Amino acid sequence: MTLANEYAWPDDQGRFGPYGGRFVSETLMPAIQELDAAYAAARADPAFQAELDGFLEHYVGRASPLYFAERLTEHFGGARIWLKREDLNHTGAHKINNCMGQILLARRMGKTRIIAETGAGQHGVASATVCARFGLPCTVYMGAVDVERQQPNVFRMKLLGAEVFPVTAGAATLKDAMNEAMRDWVTNVADTYYIIGTAAGPAPYPAMVRDFQSVIGHEIRRQAEAQIGHLPNAVVACIGGGSNAIGAFHPFIGDEGVRLIGVEAAGYGLDTPDHAASLKGGRPGVLHGNRTYLLQDDDGQILEGHSISAGLDYPGIGPEHAWLHDIGRAEYRSTTDQEALDAFQVCSKLEGIIPALEPSHALARAGEIAREVGQDGDIVVLMSGRGDKDIFTVARHLGVEL
Amino acid sequence: MTTARIDARFAKLKAEGRAGFVTYVMAGDPSRDEALEILRGLPAAGADFIELGFPFSDPMAEGPPIQKAALRGLKAGLTLKGTLALATDFRAVDADTPLILMGYLNPIETMGYPAFAAQCAESGVDGLIVVDCPPEEAGPLTDALDAHHIALIRLATPTTDDQRLKVVAERTSGFVYYVSVAGVTGVKEADAASVAPAVVRVRAASGLPVAVGFGIKTAARAGEVARVADAVVVGSALVEEVDQALSENRSAVSAVLDKVGELAGAVRRARLALESEER
Numbered sequence: 001m002t003l004a005n006e007y008a009w010p011d012d013q014g015r016f017g018p019y020g021g022r023f024v025s026e027t028l029m030p031a032i033q034e035l036d037a038a039y040a041a042a043r044a045d046p047a048f049q050a051e052l053d054g055f056l057e058h059y060v061g062r063a064s065p066l067y068f069a070e071r072l073t074e075h076f077g078g079a080r081i082w083l084k085r086e087d088l089n090h091t092g093a094h095k096i097n098n099c100m101g102q103i104l105l106a107r108r109m110g111k112t113r114i115i116a117e118t119g120a121g122q123h124g125v126a127s128a129t130v131c132a133r134f135g136l137p138c139t140v141y142m143g144a145v146d147v148e149r150q151q152p153n154v155f156r157m158k159l160l161g162a163e164v165f166p167v168t169a170g171a172a173t174l175k176d177a178m179n180e181a182m183r184d185w186v187t188n189v190a191d192t193y194y195i196i197g198t199a200a201g202p203a204p205y206p207a208m209v210r211d212f213q214s215v216i217g218h219e220i221r222r223q224a225e226a227q228i229g230h231l232p233n234a235v236v237a238c239i240g241g242g243s244n245a246i247g248a249f250h251p252f253i254g255d256e257g258v259r260l261i262g263v264e265a266a267g268y269g270l271d272t273p274d275h276a277a278s279l280k281g282g283r284p285g286v287l288h289g290n291r292t293y294l295l296q297d298d299d300g301q302i303l304e305g306h307s308i309s310a311g312l313d314y315p316g317i318g319p320e321h322a323w324l325h326d327i328g329r330a331e332y333r334s335t336t337d338q339e340a341l342d343a344f345q346v347c348s349k350l351e352g353i354i355p356a357l358e359p360s361h362a363l364a365r366a367g368e369i370a371r372e373v374g375q376d377g378d379i380v381v382l383m384s385g386r387g388d389k390d391i392f393t394v395a396r397h398l399g400v401e402l
Numbered sequence: 403m404t405t406a407r408i409d410a411r412f413a414k415l416k417a418e419g420r421a422g423f424v425t426y427v428m429a430g431d432p433s434r435d436e437a438l439e440i441l442r443g444l445p446a447a448g449a450d451f452i453e454l455g456f457p458f459s460d461p462m463a464e465g466p467p468i469q470k471a472a473l474r475g476l477k478a479g480l481t482l483k484g485t486l487a488l489a490t491d492f493r494a495v496d497a498d499t500p501l502i503l504m505g506y507l508n509p510i511e512t513m514g515y516p517a518f519a520a521q522c523a524e525s526g527v528d529g530l531i532v533v534d535c536p537p538e539e540a541g542p543l544t545d546a547l548d549a550h551h552i553a554l555i556r557l558a559t560p561t562t563d564d565q566r567l568k569v570v571a572e573r574t575s576g577f578v579y580y581v582s583v584a585g586v587t588g589v590k591e592a593d594a595a596s597v598a599p600a601v602v603r604v605r606a607a608s609g610l611p612v613a614v615g616f617g618i619k620t621a622a623r624a625g626e627v628a629r630v631a632d633a634v635v636v637g638s639a640l641v642e643e644v645d646q647a648l649s650e651n652r653s654a655v656s657a658v659l660d661k662v663g664e665l666a667g668a669v670r671r672a673r674l675a676l677e678s679e680e681r
Contacts, residue, residue, distance in 0.1 A: 023507060023534045025463045026557040027584050030566060169469055175460060182462045187585035189561060286507045287460060299481035300512030301459040
C-alpha cells in the first residue's frame with residue numbers, strides 16, 4: 001500500500017494528528033460549521049470546479065510554466081533545477097489561487113462582504129483583486145508597521161477598491177492583523193466571509209486552502225511527466241504559514257521517491273531570538289484557531305517572528321506541515337536573511353528572474369539539495385512570487401538609495 | 403459534578419431573590435499589588451462572583467479595553483503561574499466568593515492540563531472560562547478539571563441555535579455564560595430585549611443558572627439585564643476605569659471599586675424595582 005492510500009488527513013474534526021482543529025470562540029462555531037458544509041458541497045460539485053478552472057485559466061493565467069533554470073543548474077553543479085513559475089500569475093504570486101477559490105465559495109454562500117488579513121500585502125492584493133472582479137466590498141487588516149513598510153501594496157489595494165485598515169494592537173504586524181480580522185468576523189459573522197491567506201486557522205481553512213493551492217502540485221506532476229519524463233526527485237518551497245508549499249507537496253505525499261522540503265525563515269539565525277522558524281525554533285500550542293508549532297515563551301505568550309521577508313514573518317505554521325514534520329514525510333530546513341538576499345541576487349543575475357524574498361529562501365537551499373540529489377536528478381523549486389515588491393527592502397540592505 | 407462555592411452562591415442569591423453580580427478584572431492590571439487590592443476589595447464593594455483574567459498576547463475575542471488591560475498585565479509580569487499565585491493570595495482572605503479564571507488556551511496548554519487543574523485547586527479557583535476552546539476541543543481539559551471539581555464554564559451566544567445549545571450544555575457545570583452580543587468584549591451594547599428569551603432558552607437547555615455578559619457598560623443596562631438573568635457580568639467597563647484612572651493619575655483601586663459599588667447597587671435593586679412595577 002502506498003502512503004497516498006493511508007494518508008487521509010485531516011480527520012472529521014479537522015485534525016492532522018494532534019494538529020489543526022477548531023479553536024475559536026463559540027460565536028464563530030456556527031459560521032465555521034456553515035463554511036465546512038458549504039465547502040464540502042462545493043468540492044463535490046463539478047460545476048464549482050469547472051467555474052474555478054475557467055477563472056484560473058483565463059483570469060489568473062494558469063497553468064504556470066515549469067521552467068528549466070539552466071544557468072542556476074550550471075551554477076550549483078548538481079541536479080537539474082526547475083522553477084515552478086507562480087510569479088507569473090496575475091498579481092504576481094500564488095496567493096491568487098486560493099483567493100479565487102474562496103471568493104467563488106463566498107458567492108455561493110451568499111456572503112456580501114469580504115475581509116482578509118495581510119502581512120507583506122500579497123494576500124491583501126489578491127483578495128482586493130478578486131473582490132474588485134466580483135464587485136464585493138473588501139476590508140483588509142494589515143499591521144500598521146507593515147502598512148508603513150509596504151506602501152506600494154497598500155496603494156494597490158486601495159486602487160482595487162479595498163479599504164485597508166491599519167492595526168496598531170500588539171506589535172502591529174501579521175499576527176495582530178489576523179487577530180483583528182477575527183474580531184471583525186465575530187462582530188459581522190452573518191454577512192461576512194473571511195478569506196484566510198494561508199493554510200492555517202480553524203478547520204476547514206487549512207485543508208481548503210491546501211486544496212485550492214494544490215493546483216500547483218498537480219500541474220508540477222503533469223508538467224514533470226511531460227517535460228522531464230518522470231516525477232522530480234525533490235520539491236522545495238519556502239514556508240511562512242506554508243500555503244504554496246502544502247499546495248506543491250500534497251499531490252506528491254504518496255510518492256515516496258519525491259522528497260518534499262520546506263524552508264523556514266531563520267532571520268538573523270536560529271541561535272538568535274529573531275527568526276520565524278516555528279518548526280525548528282518553536283513548540284506546539286494553540287493560536288488563531290488551530291494547534292500547531294508556534295514561537296512562544298515559557299508562559300505560552302506568542303512571540304513576534306522576524307524575517308527580512310514580511311511574508312514569512314509569522315510565529316506559526318500550517319498544521320499539516322506540523323504533522324508532515326512529525327511523521328517525517330517532509331523535511332524542513334531554514335534560510336537566514338543574508339542567505340536569502342544572496343539567493344535573490346544570484347537568481348536575478350543568472351536567470352533574469354527577480355524572485356520575491358519568500359522564494360529566495362527556498363532558492364538559497366537549492367544548491368545543497370541539488371548536490372545531494374546529484375547530476376542525474378531533477379528538483380523543482382517553487383517560485384512563489386515575483387520580487388518587485390521587495391526591491392526597496394533589498395536596496396536598503398545593499399546600502400543603495402532609490 | 404458539583405462546584406461547591408458556585409452552587410452555594412447561586413443558592414444564596416435565589417434565597418435573596420436577586421441576580422448576582424460578576425466582576426471581571428485582569429490579573430496584574432495595573433500592577434500586581436493594585437490588582438490584589440482590587441480583588442480583595444471586590445466582595446465588599448458588591449461582587450458576588452469574581453472573574454480573573456489571565457493575560458494573553460493575542461486576545462482575539464477582546465475589544466480595545468481588555469486588550470489594553472492584557473498588555474498592562476503582561477507588562478506587570480503576570481504569567482499564568484503568577485495569576486494562580488494572585489488567586490491564592492485572594493483566597494487567603496475570602497473563603498466564599500467564587501473565583502473563576504478567564505482567558506485563552508495557549509498558556510494552559512503550555513502548563514499542561516493536569517498540572518494546571520491541580521494548581522487551580524490549590525489556589526482556590528472554582529471555575530474556568532476559555533474563550534478559544536469550544537466543546538469539540540474541550541474533552542481533555544474537562545477531564546483534568548473534573549478530577550479537581552473545577553467547573554469548565556461554557557459560552558452560549560446569539561449565534562447558538564437549539565441544536566448547538568445541546569452541544570454547549572454537555573459536560574458543563576456551575577453556570578452558562580451567555581455572550582449577549584455577536585462581537586468582541588466592550589464594543590457593542592447588549593440589546594436588552596433579546597436577552598430575556600435567550601436566558602430562558604439557555605437555562606432550559608442546560609439546567610444551570612445563566613450569567614449574561616459582553617456589552618453591559620452602565621448601571622441602567624446592568625439593572626435591566628439583572629431583571630431577567632441569574633447573574634450580570636461586567637468587564638470592559640471596569641478595566642476602562644483602570645485606564646482612565648491611570649491617565650488621570652488617580653487610584654485605580656478606588657476607581658474600580660467605586661464603579662463596582664455603583665453597578666452592584668443597580669443589580670441588587672433591579673428585581674425589587676420589577677416587583678414594585680408588577681404590584
